[in-house]
Each structure stands twice: as C-alpha cells, then as structure tokens.
Amino acid sequence: MTSPARNPFHPTFGRSPAVFAGRDAELSAFELALAEGPGNPWRTALISGARGIGKTVLLNEFEAIAKAQGWIVLRAHVGPEMITELTDITIPRVVRDLDFAPSATQRHITGVTLPGLGGVRTEVTTTPEPGRNLLTSLQDLWSLCAPHGVGLLITADEIQSAEPNHLRELGHAIQELNRDDADIAFVAAGLPTGVEDLLQMDSTTFLRRAERVQLAPLSDETVAQLFRDTAALSTFPMDSGAIAAAVELGRGYPYLIQTIGSITWAKTKLAGTEVMTADRVAEASPEAIRRIGTQVHAPALRTATPAQMDFLWAMAQRGTPAATADIAGALGKKPSSISQLRHDLLYAELITAPAHGKVDFYLPYMGEYLLTLQR
Ligand SMILES: Nc1ncnc2c1ncn2[C@@H]1O[C@H](COP(=O)(O)OP(=O)(O)OP(=O)(O)O)[C@@H](O)[C@H]1O
Ligand SMILES: [Mg+2]
Incomplete structure (x- = not known):
C-alpha cells in the first residue's frame, strides 16, 4: 500500500501497478481453468505482446489468482540455471515450507551400546536420496499436494530467451504430470517474434497447443x-x-x-x-x-538492419499511416522490391498494415522517436 503522499503511478517494468486495469477476459479464463481441472486449455497459456504492454504484471496477477485458490506457485527464471534452480532450490524450498510436508530427516536406531554402559543409541541420519530431475521433483511435490487439493502453477517470463533443451525438459515434465492427471498449470510470457521463433523448434511441441494470449492495448x-x-x-x-x-x-x-x-x-x-x-x-x-x-x-530497434532503419526512417518523415508505394519512392525502389523488407518489419512487430497498401508504426510515438535520432 503506497502512502497518499507518494506517487501512485509506477512506470517500472515488471512492477505491478497500484490499480490493475482491464484484462478481465484473461483473468476470468485463468481463474476458471484452475478451478475446473485438467483439460481446460488455459492450463497451459502463452502470453505475448510488445514491450511494456503488460505481460509481466499479468503473470503476477495469474500468480495471485493461483495463490488465492490455494495453489503453489513455482517461478522458473529463464537463464542457464533454469532447470537446476527449480530442482535444487525452488522446489525443495516449497517442500520445506509446506504445512503438510513430512519431516526431512528420520530417526534411526544406529546401534546398541554395551550392557551397563547405557541404553539404545540413536542419531539423526538423512535417508540417501535417489537422483532427481525436474520431472521426479515435481512428481514428489505433487504426491504431497494431491491429497490436499493443492495444485501447482509454473510461470516463466521472457520465455523467448529460454534454452531449447530447458524447454524440452520442462515440457516433458508438464506432459508427464498431465498424464498423471495432476493439477498443474503453466503460463509463460514473451515478446511476439521470439515466441513465434520458439514455437518453430522441435523442443516446444507442448507450447504449440498452449492457449495463446496476445495482449492488445487497453480500451x-x-x-x-x-x-x-x-x-x-x-x-x-x-x-x-x-x-x-x-x-x-x-x-x-x-x-x-x-x-x-x-x-x-x-x-x-x-x-x-x-x-x-x-x-x-x-x-x-x-x-x-x-x-x-x-x-x-x-x-x-537494436536488432533492426540498416535497410529496415531506412524504411522506418522514411515512414517517420512522411507521417503515418504511409502508403507503401510512397516509402518505396522515398527509398528510390520499386514497391515490389521492398516487399520482403516490409514483411520482415511486420514480423518483427515494428510496423503494422492498417489497410491495403498502407503501413503504420506498431507502437505509439516511434516516428517521433526516430525523428529525434541523429542520422
Ligand atoms: N493492466 C494494467 N493496468 C495498469 N498498469 C499496467 C497494466 N499492465 C501493465 N501496466 C504497467 O505498465 C508497465 C509495463 O508492464 P510490464 O512490465 O508488465 O510490461 P511487459 O509487457 O512485461 O514489458 P517487457 O516486454 O519490457 O518485459 C508497468 O509499469 C506496469 O505497472
Ligand atoms: Mg516483462
């Protein structure tokens, strides 16, 4: 809760706003999915949208919904340690903090002292653990949670940067748990182009069936x-x-x-x-x-090529929406020869095609920004 004397607006990426607005359809679909049971398509959801459109804070809201329904939330942090962090840190911590977890150590009778010198000697030993991977860690956690009706939500932000072998392992674990009829949900968020590229990989078949959530501007x-x-x-x-x-x-x-x-x-x-x-x-x-x-x-714009920058620059100078034919003219080219360029910019979600033969910027004020750059 912020003090009324402080700024109530939060222009910080990833920080939940003081007032979360809109996205009602997404929130209620997700809420329903958790309450309903395995089989609801929203149990695996993939959120995509431009930078700053609200992907991370929607993930935060989904996590809050899950917690409100008594679910456990496991955040997967995309990076080189994503899987080991889950198996070695995140899941063991969750198990440790469960109200209904068995104690991690058990008392064993380890020997008997000689008569007259005392009674039975006991000491604490830990049971040797079999090897663990993500699947077995999640299965063990689920076996503790299942009798209590507690489900597991896994979230992953910036999924476009995940390593393919990590996604394969995560996908395998989620699919196996689904086969066991576990209450498990997975929600990931990422930038549109990165997400599309990801879906082309062999390792991400499970994501291809995910509910796709493309975040649009608010009304x-x-x-x-x-x-x-x-x-x-x-x-x-x-x-x-x-x-x-x-x-x-x-x-x-x-x-x-x-x-x-x-x-x-x-x-x-x-x-x-x-x-x-x-x-x-x-x-x-x-x-x-x-x-x-x-x-x-x-x-x-960091990954835009010089030719793409010229195209965008011509749009900024002419004002948008601009006719593709005019842009071609400004670049000294035939319209047909810039169609690949146009296609790539559409794919990168830097531009949109609001009408036949027209182009506009995908995000507000990009033209204004380009005009401030030194060329
Ligand atoms: N539904 C919403 N209501 C109010 N504010 C919002 C909403 N969605 C996002 N915001 C605000 O917009 C800003 C950007 O949100 P967020 O960080 O979730 O964007 P993002 O899509 O994850 O961006 P990036 O791709 O750069 O990670 C934050 O300040 C956040 O508080
Ligand atoms: Mg984000």
Missing part, C-alpha cells in the same frame, strides 16, 4: 478508469480534462500510461497545486514521449 474507457482510480489513491485527484488528455496521449499502452500519470503527478507536486489538470498533462507529454523512446523503442 479508452479502461484507461480513463485507470487514471481516475490510480489518482484517487493519492492526494492529487485528476480532473476530467486531465483524464481526457492523458487517455489520448497514452494510446492504451500501459507503460506509457503509467509514465504519463507519474510525470503529471510530479509536475503537479512541483507546481504546488492539488489537482492534476490538462495543462500538467500537456507539460508531461514531451518527457513521457522521450521516455518511451529510450525505454521501449531503442531496445526494439
């Missing part, structure tokens, strides 16, 4: 409510003019929305006033747009 109505409710948690309410201006500027894009709210709140505080107004939103606008450029657009 204007949801965003207005988000601004109103978040501001109401602090000492500065937002008036209706400010809400209308912020909704327009935010374009339904959660990272930008939190950034606009956060800067507007700070400007209001610095001005010594007590209500967030449209003027303050207007003052916040250049800095909010600059930040989405450095935090979202710059990383997204």
Whole structure:
C-alpha cells in the first residue's frame, strides 16, 4: 500500500501497478481453468505482446489468482540455471515450507551400546536420496499436494530467451504430470517474434497447443478508469480534462500510461497545486514521449538492419499511416522490391498494415522517436 503522499503511478517494468486495469477476459479464463481441472486449455497459456504492454504484471496477477485458490506457485527464471534452480532450490524450498510436508530427516536406531554402559543409541541420519530431475521433483511435490487439493502453477517470463533443451525438459515434465492427471498449470510470457521463433523448434511441441494470449492495448474507457482510480489513491485527484488528455496521449499502452500519470503527478507536486489538470498533462507529454523512446523503442530497434532503419526512417518523415508505394519512392525502389523488407518489419512487430497498401508504426510515438535520432 503506497502512502497518499507518494506517487501512485509506477512506470517500472515488471512492477505491478497500484490499480490493475482491464484484462478481465484473461483473468476470468485463468481463474476458471484452475478451478475446473485438467483439460481446460488455459492450463497451459502463452502470453505475448510488445514491450511494456503488460505481460509481466499479468503473470503476477495469474500468480495471485493461483495463490488465492490455494495453489503453489513455482517461478522458473529463464537463464542457464533454469532447470537446476527449480530442482535444487525452488522446489525443495516449497517442500520445506509446506504445512503438510513430512519431516526431512528420520530417526534411526544406529546401534546398541554395551550392557551397563547405557541404553539404545540413536542419531539423526538423512535417508540417501535417489537422483532427481525436474520431472521426479515435481512428481514428489505433487504426491504431497494431491491429497490436499493443492495444485501447482509454473510461470516463466521472457520465455523467448529460454534454452531449447530447458524447454524440452520442462515440457516433458508438464506432459508427464498431465498424464498423471495432476493439477498443474503453466503460463509463460514473451515478446511476439521470439515466441513465434520458439514455437518453430522441435523442443516446444507442448507450447504449440498452449492457449495463446496476445495482449492488445487497453480500451479508452479502461484507461480513463485507470487514471481516475490510480489518482484517487493519492492526494492529487485528476480532473476530467486531465483524464481526457492523458487517455489520448497514452494510446492504451500501459507503460506509457503509467509514465504519463507519474510525470503529471510530479509536475503537479512541483507546481504546488492539488489537482492534476490538462495543462500538467500537456507539460508531461514531451518527457513521457522521450521516455518511451529510450525505454521501449531503442531496445526494439537494436536488432533492426540498416535497410529496415531506412524504411522506418522514411515512414517517420512522411507521417503515418504511409502508403507503401510512397516509402518505396522515398527509398528510390520499386514497391515490389521492398516487399520482403516490409514483411520482415511486420514480423518483427515494428510496423503494422492498417489497410491495403498502407503501413503504420506498431507502437505509439516511434516516428517521433526516430525523428529525434541523429542520422
Ligand atoms: N493492466 C494494467 N493496468 C495498469 N498498469 C499496467 C497494466 N499492465 C501493465 N501496466 C504497467 O505498465 C508497465 C509495463 O508492464 P510490464 O512490465 O508488465 O510490461 P511487459 O509487457 O512485461 O514489458 P517487457 O516486454 O519490457 O518485459 C508497468 O509499469 C506496469 O505497472
Ligand atoms: Mg516483462
């Protein structure tokens, strides 16, 4: 709970917002899946969407739903140690903290002392453990949880960076547990192109059947409510003019929305006033747009080729939506010769095709950002 004297907006990746807005369909579908039982397709879900659209915080919400239903949440951290961290640290910790776990050590009679010198001697020894892998660790955990009706949710963020052999092992374990009719769910999140590439691999067959959740921008109505409710948690309410201006500027894009709210709140505080107004939103606008450029657009453009950058640059200069034929003209090429370039940019989710023969930027303010770059 934040203090009303502090900024209620959180423009930080991965940090859950003070007010979580929208995504109602996803939340209720997931809630139903956990309550329903194995077989509901949402028991394996794959969330994808642009940077800052809200993948990580939706995962956080799913975890909270699972905990509220008494489930155990196991976070898989994508990286070189993903599997060993699960088997050696995460799962043993969960077992240790279970209310219904058996004690890890057992008392054994280890010998008898000579008559007259004492009684039976006992000491604590640990039972030698057979080798463990992810599957057996999860099976052991499930065998403890099953009698208590406690399910297991595994989550994995930034799944596009996971190692194929890790995904194979994870997929194998989840499939085996499904065969045993275990209450297990798996939700992963990642960037769209990375997720598509991942699905092409042999190791990810289990993910191909996952429920696909493609996160879209939030509706204007949801965003207005988000601004109103978040501001109401602090000492500065937002008036209706400010809400209308912020909704327009935010374009339904959660990272930008939190950034606009956060800067507007700070400007209001610095001005010594007590209500967030449209003027303050207007003052916040250049800095909010600059930040989405450095935090979202710059990383997204890091892998773009020089030819792709020329294409995007031509779009920025002409204004969007732009006619593909005009872009070709600006590049001194025939429209047919830029079709591969256009295709690659669509695939990378840097551009969209809003109508036949037209292109636009996928994310808001990318054109503005490109125009600020030195060429
Ligand atoms: N539904 C929502 N309601 C309110 N704020 C949200 C919502 N979704 C995301 N946000 C906010 O937007 C910002 C970005 O969210 P998040 O970090 O989940 O994005 P992401 O898609 O995981 O981005 P990345 O791909 O860079 O990891 C955070 O400040 C978060 O609090
Ligand atoms: Mg994230």
